[in-house]
Amino acid sequence: MSELKHIEQLNLVDLLKEIAGKYGVNAVFSTSLSWEDQIITHHIFSLNLPIRIFTLDTGRLFPETYSLLNSTRERYHKEIEVYFPNHVNLQEMLTQKGPISFYETIENRKECCFLRKVEPLNRALEGVDCWITGLRSEHSENRKELPISEWDEQRKLYKVNPLSNWTLTEVKKEIEKYNIPYNVLHDKGFVSIGCQPCTRAIKEGEDFRAGRWWWESNDKKECGLHN
Numbered sequence: 001m002s003e004l005k006h007i008e009q010l011n012l013v014d015l016l017k018e019i020a021g022k023y024g025v026n027a028v029f030s031t032s033l034s035w036e037d038q039i040i041t042h043h044i045f046s047l048n049l050p051i052r053i054f055t056l057d058t059g060r061l062f063p064e065t066y067s068l069l070n071s072t073r074e075r076y077h078k079e080i081e082v083y084f085p086n087h088v089n090l091q092e093m094l095t096q097k098g099p100i101s102f103y104e105t106i107e108n109r110k111e112c113c114f115l116r117k118v119e120p121l122n123r124a125l126e127g128v129d130c131w132i133t134g135l136r137s138e139h140s141e142n143r144k145e146l147p148i149s150e151w152d153e154q155r156k157l158y159k160v161n162p163l164s165n166w167t168l169t170e171v172k173k174e175i176e177k178y179n180i181p182y183n184v185l186h187d188k189g190f191v192s193i194g195c196q197p198c199t200r201a202i203k204e205g206e207d208f209r210a211g212r213w214w215w216e217s218n219d220k221k222e223c224g225l226h227n
């Protein structure tokens with residue numbers, strides 16, 4: 001049984017305090033600045049917890065996302081660590097395949113996601129004991145069974161998804177309750193927001209992740225960050 005099993009009964013604030021007490025700076029939270037992530041950021045910063053917060057700047061994010069990164073820094077007067085792709089590998093891919101190779105094949109798309117997201121994530125998680133995410137089980141078929149805490153054997157760390165059971169309505173209520181800054185694209189039909197060339201708004205009734213890599217079939221729609 002996971003040594004974190006007991007945290008599954010806790011509310012979000014108590015869960016974050018428990019993790020901060022147990023792991024200190026060896027606990028990290030990865031934010032993509034989604035509204036789920038903004039909730040967790042809000043509580044970590046407001047409670048002055050030692051949990052480090054980082055984000056992956058793929059170099060292809062929406063201007064609105066960069067703007068939110070900036071306003072979040074200003075609102076809490078705290079730093080969010082930024083991890084950027086390795087420029088040598090990226091230059092090589094861009095030189096050989098051009099700037100939009102991800103539309104051509106799934107292999108190219110995965111290569112781009114690896115260089116811009118997975119490799120920087122691997123660096124960000126080096127030496128970490130506990131990784132907190134803002135994933136929710138409602139996000140996609142692949143995440144349906146998402147546990148609140150799990151041992152990640154591949155990365156040798158505990159992965160904690162405190163919002164796993166939250167509904168979108170609960171997420172919105174929390175944002176409103178604490179007046180948390182969020183991405184203005186959420187109000188324009190963008191539910192799940194990633195890189196600009198690979199994200200579109202969704203229509204009513206469409207799956208949460210329908211706007212991500214919309215040219216690919218559903219079972220391929222993960223970027224390798226969360227296996």
Ligand code: SF4
Nearest residue numbers: 102112113116195198
């Ligand atoms: S989401 Fe698109 S642009 Fe971003 S890393 Fe993946 S393939 Fe590249």
